[in-house]
Amino acid sequence: MSDTQARVSAALGGVPHQFTSVLDGMPTLVVERDHLRACLLALQQNAGFEANTFVTAVDHFPAEPRFELAYQFLSYAHNDRVRVHTRVSESDAKVPTITDLWPGTSFSERECYDMFGIVFDGHPDLRRLLMPVGFEHHPLRKDYPHHGIEPDRLYRTWDRERRKEWNSAT
Amino acid sequence: MGSLKPVEGSGDLGFLATRADFLINWGRKNSLWPMPLGLSCCGIELMAMIGPKFDLARFGAEAARFSPRQCDLLIVAGTLTWKMATAVRTIYDQMPDPKWVIAMGVCSSSGGMYDSYAVVQGVDSILPVDVYVPGCPPRPDAVIDAIIKLQKQIEREDPLGRLIRGPQAKPDTGSGRLLFQENEGVAKSAVDKHAHDPESRTGRGQA
Numbered sequence: 450m451s452d453t454q455a456r457v458s459a460a461l462g463g464v465p466h467q468f469t470s471v472l473d474g475m476p477t478l479v480v481e482r483d484h485l486r487a488c489l490l491a492l493q494q495n496a497g498f499e500a501n502t503f504v505t506a507v508d509h510f511p512a513e514p515r516f517e518l519a520y521q522f523l524s525y526a527h528n529d530r531v532r533v534h535t536r537v538s539e540s541d542a543k544v545p546t547i548t549d550l551w552p553g554t555s556f557s558e559r560e561c562y563d564m565f566g567i568v569f570d571g572h573p574d575l576r577r578l579l580m581p582v583g584f585e586h587h588p589l590r591k592d593y594p595h596h597g598i599e600p601d602r603l604y605r606t607w608d609r610e611r612r613k614e615w616n617s618a619t
Numbered sequence: 620m621g622s623l624k625p626v627e628g629s630g631d632l633g634f635l636a637t638r639a640d641f642l643i644n645w646g647r648k649n650s651l652w653p654m655p656l657g658l659s660c661c662g663i664e665l666m667a668m669i670g671p672k673f674d675l676a677r678f679g680a681e682a683a684r685f686s687p688r689q690c691d692l693l694i695v696a697g698t699l700t701w702k703m704a705t706a707v708r709t710i711y712d713q714m715p716d717p718k719w720v721i722a723m724g725v726c727s728s729s730g731g732m733y734d735s736y737a738v739v740q741g742v743d744s745i746l747p748v749d750v751y752v753p754g755c756p757p758r759p760d761a762v763i764d765a766i767i768k769l770q771k772q773i774e775r776e777d778p779l780g781r782l783i784r785g786p787q788a789k790p791d792t793g794s795g796r797l798l799f800q801e802n803e804g805v806a807k808s809a810v811d812k813h814a815h816d817p818e819s820r821t822g823r824g825q826a
Contacts, residue, residue, distance in 0.1 A: 580737075581702045588736055597736025604704045604745070 451476060453529045460495035464488050469534070475521075477532040485535050486545045489520065493550050498522035498531060501547070504557035506565045510591035514538035516567060520547075537567065546572040564589035640779055647691075647717065648773040651680040651766065654690035654714065656707065658697030661724040661756040665696045668759035680766055687713040692769070694762070695746070698726040699739040708745050719773070721765050722748045724756050731755060 453476045454468060464487050466480045480488045492498045502521040509515050520533040537544060546569040548555045558569040559578040566587035569575060577584065583603050586593055626634040653675075655665050668675050675681045684690050687710045699707060711720070722742050725731035728751045730740035742748060749772060750765040 593736075595736065596734070600701050600736045601704075601739075601744070604701055604708075607705050608708065608745075 453527070453531060456527070457492065457496050457531055461488060461491050462495075464491055471532070475530060475532050477534060479534050482535050482537055482544060485533070486547075488533065489522075489547055489550065492522055492531065492533070496524070496531075497526050498524045500525065501551040501554045501557070502530065504547075504554050504561055506561050506567055506589075508565060508589065508591045516542055516565060518544060518561075518567065542567045543570055544568075545570050548572055563587070566590065640777060643778045644774050644776055647776075647778075648770040649679040650682075651678075651692045651719075651769070652682045652684055652690045653680055653692040653694050654687055654710065655683045655685070656693060656695050656697075656710065658695070658699055658703065659726065661696035661726070664756045664759055664762070665694060665723065668762050673759040673763060675763065675766070678763065678766055678770070687711075688715065690714050691718045692766075693718065693720045693746070694723050695720065695727040695742045696723040696756075698731070698733055699742050700737050701739055702737070704739050704745055707742070711746055717776075717778070719749045719769055720746050721762070721769065722751045723762055723765070724752060724754055726755075728753065 457476060457478065464480070464484050466478050466484070466488060469477050469479050471477045478488065500523040502523050503519075505519050507517040507519065509517060514536040516537045516539070518535050518537065521530060522533070523530050535544070542565070544567065546554075546558060548558065548569075549571070555572070555574070556578060558572055559574075559576060561567055562569060562572075562575055563577040563579050564587055576582075580588065581603055583606075586598060588597070624636050626636045655662070655669070657663075657665055667673060669681055669683055680692065687693075691714060693711055693714060695707065711718070720742070722728045726733060726738070727742045728748075730738050732755075734740075739745065750769050752761050752765045754761055
C-alpha cells in the first residue's frame with residue numbers, strides 16, 4: 450500500500466470504498482454513488498486534495514450501469530493524485546455536484562452533461578458547454594451515430610425562419 | 620473578351636473604345652476584396668498568402684476587410700461546424716452583390732477528415748461555391764491559383780445582361796447538398812433506431 454493509499458484510507462474513515470488497480474498505477478477509489486459526496490468531501494477536508502484535475506465519464510454501453518464517472522484530484526502539499534470512479538445507470542444518470550467544493554469543476558460538469566447527459570444535482574448553471582443551444586442529443590454516448598442525427602436541423606430551422614422574415618419584409 | 624483600342628480621329632485626347640462588359644469585369648476581377656474567414660489552420664496559410672512573401676497584392680486582392688459590407692470575395696478557410704454555419708451564412712448574406720466564394724482546404728470543400736456530427740460536410744451545403752482548393756491546408760500558391768481561376772471566371776460573366784435580363788439563376792444555397800432529410804422534431808427513439816445499424820450509421824444517401 451502506497452503512502453497515498455494509506456493517507457486516503459485514513460482520511461475516508463467510515464465511508465465505504467475500495468481501491469482498484471489501474472494500468473498507470475494511480476491510486477484509484479471505487480465508491481457507490483450514494484457515498485460519492487461524503488467521499489469527495491473527506492478527500493478535500495481530511496486528505497488535502499486542493500485541486501480538481503478533471504471530471505469526465507466513460508460510456509460502457511451496453512453494460513449496465515453504463516456510465517462510469519471519473520474524478521481526479523491533486524494535492525499540492527503531498528504532490529500526489531487520486532482518482533475516484535463511480536457508476537451510474539442511464540435511467541438514473543444523476544450525481545451530486547461538487548461545484549461548491551471545487552468551483553472550477555463547473556465547466557467540467559457542464560461538458561460532462563453536454564456530452565453524456567449526466568445531470569449534476571445542485572449545479573448552479575447546468576447548460577450545454579460545447580453543442581449549440583437547442584441541440585437534443587448527447588454525442589459522446591456510444592449509441593449516438595458518429596454522423597449524428599440530423600446534424601443540420603438547427604441550421605435549417607434558423608435558415609427557414611430567416612428566409613420567412615426576409616420574404617415578409619420585401 | 621474585349622480589348623482596349625484607341626479611337627481613330629480622337630487625336631491627342633486619349634479616348635479608348637471598349638465594351639462595357641469587358642471594362643466592368645476587368646475592374647471587378649482586379650480589385651477583389653476578400654473577407655478572410657479563418658476558421659482553423661487554413662487561416663494561417665491565408666495570412667501567409669496576404670503577407671509579403673506570397674504577396675496577394677500582385678493580383679489586386681490584398682485589401683482584406685473584416686466587415687462583410689466591404690467585401691466581395693468570401694474565403695472560407697478551415698473547418699466549418701454546424702454551430703458556426705449560421706454565422707457564416709449571415710456574413711455571406713451581408714456581403715453586397717456581386718460576390719464570390721472560395722472554399723479553401725478539404726474541410727470546407729467536403730468536410731475533410733472530420734467525418735463527424737459537428738462538421739458541415741462541405742460549405743457548398745449552405746453557400747454557392749465558385750472555386751474549391753484542395754489541400755490540408757493548401758499552400759498559399761494554391762489559393763492564389765484559385766484567385767486567378769476566379770478572375771478568369773469573372774472575365775466570362777455578363778454584368779450588363781444581368782442588369783437587363785435580371786439576375787441569372789445562380790443557386791443561392793449552393794448545391795443544397797444537405798445530408799439528412801427534412802424531419803421536424805426528432806423523436807427520442809431515433810437514437811435507438813440509428814444505433815448499431817450500419818445502413819443508417821453512414822448517414823449518406825438518405826437525402
